[in-house]
Amino acid sequence: MVAALLLAIVLAPSAAIVLILLTRRPRWAEGLNLTASAIAFLAALPLPALSLSGRHVYWNRYVILDPFGAWVILCAAIVYLLASIYAVGYMRLLNEEERLPRFYALFAGFGLTTLIGPMMNSAGLYWIAIELTTLVSTFLVAFERAPEAIEAAWKYIIVVSGGISLALLGTVLFYWAGSFVLGPRYDMTWAALRNAAPQMNPALLLLAFLLVLIGYGTKVGLAPMHTWLPDAHSEGPAPVSALLSGALLNTAMVGIVRYLAIIEAAHPGPLPRAALVVLGAFSLFVAAMFIVRQRGIKRLMAYSSVEHMGIMALGFGFGGPLGVAGALYHMINHSLNKSLMFFGAGSMMRSYETKDIGAIRDVGRRFPVIGTLWLAGAVAITGAPPFGLFASEFTILRAGLRGAHVWAAMVMALLLIVIFIAFLNHFRMMYFTPPDSEAAPMRPVSAWCVAPMCLAFVPLLVFGLWWPETIWQYFGAITHELSAGTLMALR
Structure with missing residues (x-):
């Protein structure tokens, strides 16, 4: 069952890429990519529940499904589906009909690479998967061919x-360190490294971990290695920006978390x-300073x-049942919320x-439906109740206040207040400042662009009002898996 689902997740976008390149018809390309994203989502949906029965290893131990990987795959599949729906309406506005098949082939490839990264059971194969995401997404960032987009792609x-x-x-240093324990030739699986770490x-x-932390932290967009992220996310087409933020960053975070579990098994101290x-x-801190003075939507x-990946890093860094649960809950809420925000930004x-x-100016009056959804998303993305990000951020704060890094929790609380005020002040200007002159006719927003915003908003609100007990238990299983310690009760 699990093997068939993983195979469907891989084959659906792969088949879409081949068929899109063979047909080279814009409407066929839209449909094929959308179908592939729907299949990937339906296949990913039961994976978290199925992963609780233990680690599932396939294909000569190259592929693994564990609770942590299943959660990241589900988050990526959700964003891939939502972005594929939105892309139908958004990409038609660019008047690039001849190039649309190329876009959707690359888009399906990008979705595929974000999905396979968490499946990789080998540290080396995981690195290859992350590098593939870079190679594919670079062309998507530059797709609109504006000078700013091309510059952003090169910088990226x-x-x-x-x-x-x-x-x-x-990764090489980790392998070398393992060779003194396991011999000069061994399978560099996550489990092998973790068992040999003590x-x-x-x-x-420590040196190897700091290198992978900086390396994969660059891909995650952690400051000060974040410099590529504002340009790439702002210059690519809106559905690409959503996939970059809501799926790719999570996939890159997998490497940091798995390596953290490996080095923690060696009890290296607090570093x-x-x-x-x-x-x-x-x-x-960096995100707060730039959000205050930002002028580009x-x-x-x-x-x-950058802010929310920093929060996620704090959650995993604080550790424990609360820290890990908060970071994982933040992962899915951020994926939903940031997709909604980029969809709204692209439409506006x-x-x-x-x-x-x-x-x-005057967004609420000119676009009542999409304007309401976008404004609600803006409130949610600042971590305000009653949305999902409030629940996850509050849980991470509790973890920080209970642990050894109370100072970081205090800094987090202060900066979240700054970001809340600054972010919503920008939306106050866009919604409640009248236009300077007679309003020009606005281009209507397609239902293809509104529908995924609704689909993202509903679970975002539900997750803020109700944190199901089954998800608590699931996060507890992931905490136990990552810590290899005694499963502690979540309070």
């Missing part, structure tokens, strides 16, 4: 490739978690991604024909 591939090179060096050289382990906490807190969303950008926040 150069900065991220530099970071991934450091991650490769860290006998590895502690100094070599690994402290390094992750410092990067998370600094990411929040999609760059505002991009710096919000096309309707007003500008990226400048100062030129977008």
